[in-house]
Amino acid sequence: MNLKEVNIGEKLYSQGVKIRRDYLFDGIEKPEKYLNDPWEKRSIHVVVESEASVLGVGRLTYDEDGNGIVSQMVVKPEFRKRNIGFMILEHLIKLCVFKGSEKVYLSSRESAVGFYEKLGFNVIGAKFASPQTGIVHVSMVLSL
Numbered sequence: 001m002n003l004k005e006v007n008i009g010e011k012l013y014s015q016g017v018k019i020r021r022d023y024l025f026d027g028i029e030k031p032e033k034y035l036n037d038p039w040e041k042r043s044i045h046v047v048v049e050s051e052a053s054v055l056g057v058g059r060l061t062y063d064e065d066g067n068g069i070v071s072q073m074v075v076k077p078e079f080r081k082r083n084i085g086f087m088i089l090e091h092l093i094k095l096c097v098f099k100g101s102e103k104v105y106l107s108s109r110e111s112a113v114g115f116y117e118k119l120g121f122n123v124i125g126a127k128f129a130s131p132q133t134g135i136v137h138v139s140m141v142l143s144l
């Protein structure tokens with residue numbers, strides 16, 4: 001398994017988008033709106049691949065203060081609980097450390113809160129329904 005940063009237009013990037021579409025926005029009307037949101041072009045895109053097949057993906061965007069925002073992380077269902085999400089998130093956090101970010105923010109699905117907590121994120125604020133999917137999320141932050 002290899003972790004790679006990929007650029008828009010590359011084959012591995014396109015495979016990652018497909019995984020995001022299939023497992024984050026399945027059944028959502030106009031998924032392109034969320035996949036190709038205003039952050040997409042200014043984000044760092046990371047995949048974990050094996051034999052040129054993408055198994056998991058994550059995205060990092062910096063806000064105007066240089067803090068990190070992690071979004072659209074997903075691992076293909078049959079490859080979950082094999083440390084792939086950990087590899088991706090750890091890399092995104094390291095990028096923030098090198099950048100000098102003070103904090104890393106994300107919105108987690110309620111079901112994934114425990115995963116992010118393992119890497120040191122804390123819940124901040126109340127639960128809210130995602131305007132995109134209606135799925136209940138919570139805001140989380142990691143202080144670096």
Ligand SMILES: CC(C)(COP(=O)(O)OP(=O)(O)OC[C@H]1O[C@@H](n2cnc3c(N)ncnc32)[C@H](O)[C@@H]1OP(=O)(O)O)[C@@H](O)C(=O)NCCC(=O)NCCS
Binds near residue numbers: 073087108
């Ligand atoms: C959340 C997700 C990205 C985690 O990826 P993963 O590759 O399965 O996670 P890992 O195997 O790297 O797990 C790392 C650790 O977190 C734990 N963990 C993984 N998913 C968890 C979850 N949903 N709740 C609690 N703990 C979890 C693992 O047990 C592991 O702990 P350990 O080191 O003590 O064994 C993956 O389950 C997923 O794609 N879920 C659906 C989409 C989703 O919810 N994405 C997040 C949107 S905000």
